[in-house]
Amino acid sequence: MKCDYDIVICGGGMIGAALATQLAPHGFSIALVEAKVPAAYDLSQNFDLRISALSPKSALVMQQCKAWDILQGMRLCPYKRMRVWEVAGFGDLTFSANQVGVPELGHIVENRLVQLSLWQALEDNDKVDIICPASPESFHRDGKVMRLDLDTGQSISARLIVGADGAQSKVRQEFGIGVNRGQYQQACLVASVNTELGQQDITWQRFVNTGPQAFLPLLGQHGSVVWYHQADQARALSNLSHGDLANEIMAQFPPQLGKIEVTAQASFGLQKQHAQSYCAEGMVLVGDAAHVINPLAGQGVNLGFQDVACLASVLADARSKGEDWSTKGVLKRYQKQRKLANSLMLHSMDAFHHGFSQTNTKTKWLRNLALASAKIPLIKQRVVRYAMGI
Numbered sequence: 001m002k003c004d005y006d007i008v009i010c011g012g013g014m015i016g017a018a019l020a021t022q023l024a025p026h027g028f029s030i031a032l033v034e035a036k037v038p039a040a041y042d043l044s045q046n047f048d049l050r051i052s053a054l055s056p057k058s059a060l061v062m063q064q065c066k067a068w069d070i071l072q073g074m075r076l077c078p079y080k081r082m083r084v085w086e087v088a089g090f091g092d093l094t095f096s097a098n099q100v101g102v103p104e105l106g107h108i109v110e111n112r113l114v115q116l117s118l119w120q121a122l123e124d125n126d127k128v129d130i131i132c133p134a135s136p137e138s139f140h141r142d143g144k145v146m147r148l149d150l151d152t153g154q155s156i157s158a159r160l161i162v163g164a165d166g167a168q169s170k171v172r173q174e175f176g177i178g179v180n181r182g183q184y185q186q187a188c189l190v191a192s193v194n195t196e197l198g199q200q201d202i203t204w205q206r207f208v209n210t211g212p213q214a215f216l217p218l219l220g221q222h223g224s225v226v227w228y229h230q231a232d233q234a235r236a237l238s239n240l241s242h243g244d245l246a247n248e249i250m251a252q253f254p255p256q257l258g259k260i261e262v263t264a265q266a267s268f269g270l271q272k273q274h275a276q277s278y279c280a281e282g283m284v285l286v287g288d289a290a291h292v293i294n295p296l297a298g299q300g301v302n303l304g305f306q307d308v309a310c311l312a313s314v315l316a317d318a319r320s321k322g323e324d325w326s327t328k329g330v331l332k333r334y335q336k337q338r339k340l341a342n343s344l345m346l347h348s349m350d351a352f353h354h355g356f357s358q359t360n361t362k363t364k365w366l367r368n369l370a371l372a373s374a375k376i377p378l379i380k381q382r383v384v385r386y387a388m389g390i
């Protein structure tokens with residue numbers, strides 16, 4: 001039976017769109033099905049609340065997607081230094097780009113602009129159709145062909161369905177793939193702020209008894225404040241007026257923040273989730289559809305970009321050898337490479353979260369010791385390279 005497309009990617013966010021740009025040059029015909037139309041970019045817009053720290057390795061994937069230059073033409077903020085310290089302890093660590101001989105440690109980006117730049121890179125690509133707004137309503141299998149009925153009334157078919165539809169993935173649920181899930185008692189408040197301080201090139205995270213407090217610089221006199229707290233406290237903070245929240249943040253955050261004005265705020269629950277399998281016959285999961293990680297060290301989308309690079313290479317390789325690339329046997333090569341790597345990061349972030357939320361003296365001493373030992377040049381270089389994904 002003939003298919004409309006080789007591959008249908010459900011979810012045109014950062015990860016789904018990146019995958020489309022990586023697969024199209026290998027000759028795959030693709031439909032990218034996305035539920036929400038992203039708002040167009042305009043320099044006068046306020047900064048989005050949803051931002052990410054992109055590692056240099058992810059920037060490389062964006063370059064391969066031909067979207068990095070487009071993103072640079074919008075707005076993003078390089079950071080050259082990173083400081084981590086504990087309020088009542090001796091652990092205090094600053095990394096800087098020149099210690100590892102690179103121009104920056106990473107970039108703070110707005111998620112929507114990453115998505116838009118990838119969509120722009122797909123414009124005029126006759127291998128990719130973006131179908132938006134649209135969502136799959138049902139999936140049907142006919143031998144090796146999968147058919148999707150969309151809520152627009154349209155019906156499309158393909159040999160492979162990719163679930164890039166985020167943490168609540170409908171694709172994952174439709175294919176009966178279970179997840180191992182855990183909910184943290186903490187949530188985080190995220191606020192977009194205008195800063196009295198000029199352009200900054202440092203991102204910092206301070207650990208206090210209630211959880212971490214972090215600052216991520218954005219372009220110009222702007223930034224993002226992240227405040228981890230008990231879930232009810234984070235929600236209560238997000239319900240304050242902009243002015244009251246700014247006063248509360250300035251009273252509780254370190255003086256490094258300076259004077260701020262809050263322009264937008266929201267609270268996010270924290271969870272960890274890992275799909276029990278990444279693939280089935282004719283179906284594969286990438287990004288948050290496969291794994292959700294505590295955002296403490298900002299690794300979620302970075303792991304997703306590594307999924308993209310790996311899956312694109314596995315599919316292109318199988319196709320070039322004349323293999324049936326939509327079979328579970330081929331897709332398992334991707335799962336083998338990515339599931340363990342993602343699992344290690346999920347567990348490390350979990351251990352990090354628990355290590356830094358304990359208030360007993362012994363654990364406190366141990367984590368300060370860990371921060372202090374990371375000052376030893378060789379260890380420091382390794383830690384910073386790991387954080388940068390290189």
Ligand SMILES: Cc1cc2nc3c(=O)[nH]c(=O)nc-3n(C[C@H](O)[C@H](O)[C@H](O)COP(=O)(O)OP(=O)(O)OC[C@H]3O[C@@H](n4cnc5c(N)ncnc54)[C@H](O)[C@@H]3O)c2cc1C
Nearest residue numbers: 011013015035052053135165166287288298299300301302
């Ligand atoms: C507070 C917070 C801070 C974070 N900070 C960082 C950070 O600093 N660095 C980092 O690397 N990561 C960070 N993350 C994680 C990061 O945001 C995610 O890992 C990333 O967004 C995952 O991208 P994705 O494309 O897989 O999923 P999503 O971003 O969830 O995108 C899924 C897409 O699929 C679409 N979709 C969903 N369902 C359907 C459907 N049924 N039909 C059609 N389309 C559908 C959605 O509209 C969306 O566009 C953070 C997360 C949180 C909560």
